[in-house]
Amino acid sequence: MEIFDRKEDVDHVAASVPYEIIVERGYNLSVSSYIEPRDTREVVNINELNEEISATVAKIDRLRADIDVIIAEIEA
Structure with missing residues (x-):
């Protein structure tokens, strides 16, 4: 007032x-x-975001490969 x-x-x-x-x-x-x-609005650094996405995708790929190895050992 x-x-x-x-x-x-x-x-x-x-x-x-x-x-x-x-x-x-x-x-x-x-x-x-x-x-x-x-x-x-939040200010987003697109370059940093893309780097984080790339790192996350790479980590997921490594984890999937590790899981594939574990599954292969279990099935053998």
């Missing part, structure tokens, strides 16, 4: 909008029409 009482502009939270702009936008009082939401 303090932000509202002070008519304070706060990025991604509140903005004082002149009446003329409200009229131009057809009296639309939707907050999203005047306030841009904060970008909360």
Whole structure:
């Protein structure tokens, strides 16, 4: 309420909008029409992710080979 009482502009939270702009936008009082939401998407380093995937796939391949050896020993 303090932000509202002070008519304070706060990025991604509140903005004082002149009446003329409200009229131009057809009296639309939707907050999203005047306030841009904060970008909360996670930043992903695609190169690191690809390296992790490659390492995981290699580990899975090694484990499958080990399992194949164990199964061959059991069946023999």
